[in-house]
Amino acid sequence: MTNLSDGGTMEIAQKTLLAKTSRLPAFGPFDVLFALILAAGAAYALHAFGEYMDIYERAILVCTVPAAAAFGWYWKPMRVFLLACAAVALIAVGLYQGQLVRADEVFLLKYFVSSQTAIMWMSATVFLSTAAYWLGMLARSTFFERSGTVLAWIAAGAGFTGMLVRWYESYLIGTDVGHIPVSNLYEVFVLFTVLTTLMYLFYESRYATRRMGAFVMLVISAAVGFLLWYSFSRDAHEIQPLIPALQSYWMKIHVPANFIGYGAFAMSAMVGAAYLLASKGILTSRLPSLQVLDDVMYRAISIGFAFFTIATILGALWAAEAWGTYWQWDPKETWALIVWLNYATWLHMRLTKGLRGAVLAWWALIGLLVTTFAFLGVNMYLSGLHSYGSL
Missing domain, CATH: 1.20.120 (Four Helix Bundle (Hemerythrin (Met), subunit A))
Incomplete structure (x- = not known):
C-alpha cells in the first residue's frame, strides 16, 4: 500500500485541491436563460414530434430539461456546447428540406454537417487533438496544449451534432426506421467518443491542467480507429431499421x-x-x-x-x-x-x-x-x- 501523504504540507495541499474542485458555481441570469431555452426546445419537440413518442419517451424528454440545465449550471461551458450543437443540427435539418438525397447535393451537408461528414470531422479532430496534447506535453508548449483542448471541443461538438443529425436522417428514411442513434457498434462508438471527450474536458477544467490530455485522448483515438475500421469494412455507417429486441424506450436510457x-x-x-x-x-x-x-x-x-x-x-x-x-x-x-x-x-x-x-x-x-x-x-x-x- 502506498501512502501519498508526505507530511502535513501534502495533506493540506490535497485538501485545498479537493475543496477547489468541489466548489459549486454561482447561479446567474445566463443559467436561467439556458434553462428557458431548453424548456422551449423541449416544448417544440413535443409539439412537432409528440405523435411519434410514447408516454415514456415524452417523460425522458421532459426529464432531460432539468438535468441538462443543472449540468449547464454546474459546468458553464456545457451551455455553449449544447446550444452550438443544437443550432448546427437545426441548420442541417433545414438544409435537408425533408429529402435525404440532399446530403449529396448541398455543399454544407456534403462536406460539413450531414451525419457521416460530421462524424468524419470528429474522427480527424480527435487524432489532431491527441497529437497536439502530446506535442504540448513533450515540448512544454502552452500553444499546443491549448490547441489540443480546442480540437477536443470541436471533436465532441462534431460527434454530438452528427448524432443529432443522424437521428433526423433515420426518420427521413421512414418513420418506422427512425430511432435514437445508440443501437449498434458504430453509433455507440461515436457516443463513447463524445462522452469520454466531454468527461476529460470537464476534469481538465476542474483541475486547471491540460497535462492529462495526452494520455486520455489516446484511448479515445483508439476508439475512433476502431470506428473507422468498422465503418469502412462493414459499411456500418449505413442507417438500418431497429431489430425488434431494440425497439424499446429502455434503450434510450x-x-x-x-x-x-x-x-x-x-x-x-x-x-x-x-x-x-x-x-x-x-x-x-x-x-x-x-x-x-x-x-x-x-x-x-x-x-x-x-x-x-x-x-x-x-x-x-x-x-x-x-x-x-x-x-x-x-x-x-x-x-x-x-x-x-x-x-x-x-x-x-x-x-x-x-x-x-x-x-x-x-x-x-x-x-x-x-x-x-x-x-x-x-x-x-x-x-x-x-x-x-x-x-
Whole structure:
C-alpha cells in the first residue's frame, strides 16, 4: 500500500485541491436563460414530434430539461456546447428540406454537417487533438496544449451534432426506421467518443491542467480507429431499421448510462497509466502531481461505477420486460457483473482499506482490459441473448 501523504504540507495541499474542485458555481441570469431555452426546445419537440413518442419517451424528454440545465449550471461551458450543437443540427435539418438525397447535393451537408461528414470531422479532430496534447506535453508548449483542448471541443461538438443529425436522417428514411442513434457498434462508438471527450474536458477544467490530455485522448483515438475500421469494412455507417429486441424506450436510457460508465473507466485507466509513469520518475515534470492523478482516477471510477450500476439496473428491468426475467446469466450479463464487481472492489479497497498508489493504478489499467472484453470480446467470441450486438 502506498501512502501519498508526505507530511502535513501534502495533506493540506490535497485538501485545498479537493475543496477547489468541489466548489459549486454561482447561479446567474445566463443559467436561467439556458434553462428557458431548453424548456422551449423541449416544448417544440413535443409539439412537432409528440405523435411519434410514447408516454415514456415524452417523460425522458421532459426529464432531460432539468438535468441538462443543472449540468449547464454546474459546468458553464456545457451551455455553449449544447446550444452550438443544437443550432448546427437545426441548420442541417433545414438544409435537408425533408429529402435525404440532399446530403449529396448541398455543399454544407456534403462536406460539413450531414451525419457521416460530421462524424468524419470528429474522427480527424480527435487524432489532431491527441497529437497536439502530446506535442504540448513533450515540448512544454502552452500553444499546443491549448490547441489540443480546442480540437477536443470541436471533436465532441462534431460527434454530438452528427448524432443529432443522424437521428433526423433515420426518420427521413421512414418513420418506422427512425430511432435514437445508440443501437449498434458504430453509433455507440461515436457516443463513447463524445462522452469520454466531454468527461476529460470537464476534469481538465476542474483541475486547471491540460497535462492529462495526452494520455486520455489516446484511448479515445483508439476508439475512433476502431470506428473507422468498422465503418469502412462493414459499411456500418449505413442507417438500418431497429431489430425488434431494440425497439424499446429502455434503450434510450440504458445505453447512454452504460457508456458514461465505459468512458469513465477508460479515462481512469489512462490516468492510471500516467500515474504509473510519474511514480517511476518518467515524465514527472510534464504530468500533474501524483495527488491530482490519484484523485482524478478515483473520481472517474466513482462516476463510472454509479452510472454503470444504474445501467445494469435499467438493463435488468428491460430484460424483465423483453424476456420475462431480470437475469439469465447471459454472457453479456455475466461479464457486466464481473466489471461491476471489479470496480466495486476497487472502491472498497480505497475507501475502507485506505489503499492508494500504484496498486490501484495498475488495477484501473487492467480493469480497462476487463471492460473492453465485456463490451467487445463477448460480442466477438461468445453468443447469447445479446448476440444482436455482434461484430
